[in-house]
Every structure is written in structure tokens, then in C-alpha cells.
Amino acid sequence: MMIGTQRLRSKLEAGEPALGTMINFDSPWFVDMLALSGFDFIMLDGEHGILNPMQCEIMLRTAQAGGMSVLARAPGVPHAIQQFLDMGAEGVFVPHIQSVQEAEAAGVAMRYPPEGSRGLTTITRVANYGIDMAPRDFVAASNAQIICGAMVETMAGIEAVDAIAASPAVDAVLIGSGDLAASMGRPGERKHPEVLAATRKVTECARAHGKWVACSASDAEGARQAFADGAHLVISPPMAMVVGAGRDFVSRAKQG
Template identity: 35%
Template sequence: MSLATETTIVKNNLQVAAATGKICTALGIKICRGVEIVHIAKAAGYESLFIDLEHTCMTVSDASQLCITAISSGVTPFVRVPHQCGSGFIQRVLDVGAMGVIVPHIHGVDDAKKVISVSKYPPVGTRSLSAGFPQFEYASPSPDVLMAEMNQHGSQCFIMIETRDALEAVDDIAALPGCDVLLVGSQDLATEIGTLPDWDDPRFWNALEAVGNAAKKHGKLMGIAGLYHRPDILKRVINELGAKWIVGGHDVGLLSAGGRANSDLLKSLQDN
């Protein structure tokens, strides 16, 4: 007797959290290529991963192993691709297990449309059809089920709002079908609008507010990265602007901070 093939896509924790009014937290991964970091993230309470291929030397293969492990562990993996990496690179990242692609340095509606086109299957985009995806735990759904499930749950499109051009066009970008998340890159955006390093400059909050308003207006999600050092501002972004995807610290920063604290503690134990 043969068993029926499971064709349900794995759970997307960001979507589940947002549907219940909760936030979804993410651990940034920049240097830890071993799959152990996924289990550490889960044990620490993170619901998702921000796997960074832009500012690291990690490969698509590294990202794939992290994604596959995350999916099996119930942690949702999202991958940031390098700037100007090309449509083929974006599709490869999605094909090997990312539940969403994060694209930096968007400069307007045309850039966003290109990302959506390669990230989504028809009728939303033009992504090439394949089979054997980690998002389905390698089961083989029918093409229509695969395309519909991937478009809705397994290939979320994160448009980074971190340039002045993208900020000025944020309402039009948010209106695009297939744009799922407006993700603020805090460091780059603050640099672009001339407020870095003054995080309390009203212009920075106004920029965040513009992104939040666009997301609400068009029924999209807002995310924020690079602001974990200012929990006071993050609290406002979450509670006043409704941000749902919150990227916390990266592995390298957390290891450095934890190591420094532990080293200082040990040294403080010796009497002078």
C-alpha cells in the first residue's frame, strides 16, 4: 500500500505571527556557517533567521544548509542576497530553501518590480518552474499547488527601504502586488538621509513613519533591521508603526559582546 505524498508547504513563522498580531524575531547570521547556529537560535527563542549573503563570504551552499536545517527545526529562514547579484542568484537562493529573499539597495519601483518578477511564479511574476524544494520537504505537489503555495508562503519578497530614492517611492513600492515586506535597513537609511549617528533626529523617525504608513495602507508587513541597539526606538516602531519582523543581533556581534562580558567578569574576580 502506498502512502499519500504530503504537499503542504512548511509553516512561515512571520506570517503566522503577523496574523495573530505578534512580532517575529530573527537572528542575524554572518559568520557561523555550521548548522549548529540554527539550533542555538531556536533554543534562544528566535522564530526566524536573517541569513546574510551581502556582507559575508558565505555561499549559496552555506545558505542552503542553514535553510534546510531551519525548516526541519521549525525556524523560518530568510536570505539577504548581495547588491546587483542578478536574477539567477535570487532564484537559486529561493530554490535551495529560503522562505523569502531580502534584496538591498532598491532605488525605486522599477528595481522592486524586477525583484518581484524573479521571486514569484506566474501570474504575479515570471519565476522559472522547478521541483524538489526544501520548503515542501522535497515532496512533489502539483505545479499549480506549488506555484500558489510558494507565491503566498514560501517566497516572501522583502524590499529593503534603505535609500533616499526608495523612501521617496515607498508608497508606490508598497502598492506592488508581490511586495510582501518593507524592510528598513536602519544604518544605510540613516546615512542616506543624513541623520547618522543621531538616532533621535526627528527626520529618522519621520522616515520610519513613512514606511510604516505605506505598509499599513497597502496591507503589507513592515520589518526593521540594524536598530537592536536602540530598544526604545524599536518599541515605538513595533507598537506605534506595527512592525512585525524584528531583526536582532548578528552572530558575530552577540559572540563578541558575550565574550567581552565574560572576559571582563573573569578578570574582575582577582583582588587587586
């Protein structure tokens, strides 16, 4: 998050839909191609991926150079959260939030005192290396601009979602439908009526409290439907896009 270049927050505050993809492998070239394709953001996966901080920073710089914003998915551990924010991520989504207390702990880790407990230094890239920006100004801008995302993906999270969405610490709520289906004893059944009902509850609670809604979609039609159903951010897995396009290409090329 280079202060003053909050593309994603500006887009969301303007009511524009934001489309992105999750990256859990090291490929600045792929990030370049996503930018050329017109995606609004990438989300660097610090939960399930195999990325190290240096790989993340290179892809973050590539994304920003191409006009995309960068979010991160990171465990609710202050050090992990701070690494992504210090390198310039515009926000962090913390997985498996199951209570308002966990949501607020994530928000505390993302913000500087007095609103939080994030360690302050201005020698980082996000603070322009301490050049031409007073620490007080940097702290105020960062606290105002960071996007704190709570990932609700268990039945316990669903039960607490209204309180989670109501918390001032939370800016956005992400529906983790895959884990949610598994927690309901229906692994892989994202479209089961009970799972869909739970995801609708998340959307309704988040929107009722003025929070942005994020979810995943495996294809363009699913993304369109997600936006129509009330999502503000939609995240698509790159594997589905690449394999789908590749198989279509091969099928069409080999038609007699």
C-alpha cells in the same frame, strides 16, 4: 520554504511579533543555539556576507529543524533570488529598492508565471523533489506563500516608499536605517531626527497599505521599542548580542 510549513507568514498573519537575526558567516552551530534561544527566524545575508549556497543550505536546514523560519537578503538578480527560494527560504528581501518598478521586478523574480517569471522545476527541496505534489499545486502554493520584501534605505527610496508599499508585489518593507543615514549625509547617525522622521514615514506608508514592517535593533530594548513603534519583524545583528553578553559576563565574573 517547504510548502505547508510557513511558520513566519502564519505568525505575521496572526499579528504576532517576529524576532530574528542576520547571519553573514558560516556556523550551523550558532544557528542551532539561536533556535534553542527562541528566535523566530534567521536572515541569511547574500549581500554583505561571504556565504556560498552550500553553506546557506546547511544553515537553512539547521534552522528549520530547530523550528525557525529562514529569510534571505539577496541582490535583485533573478538567479540569486531563485537559489535561496529553491533551497527553501520563506522569503527574500531585496536591498536598495528605490522605485516601484524595482520592487515589482523583485516580486516578478520571486513568483512563477503568470504572476512572475521564476523558472519552474519541481526537483528541488522546496518542491519536495517533485514527489507527491503536482506542479500546478506547487506553483499556486509558492506564489501565495512567498514573502517579497523591499528594503528601503536611500532618500530615493523614501521618496517612492508610498508607491513601493502600495504595490501588490510587495509583502513587507524593511527599513535600512544604516544606509539611509549614510544617504542623508549622516553615516552612523541612525537616531538623528531627520533619519528617524524618514523611518517613521516608511512605517506609516507600509502599515497604511497593509504591509509588514521590518527593521533592525542592536539590543533587546531597541527591539522592544521597534515593536512598540509599529514593526512586525525585528532583526538583530549577532555580533552585538555575542559581544554584549560576553563583555557583561567578563565584567561580572571579574568584579571584586
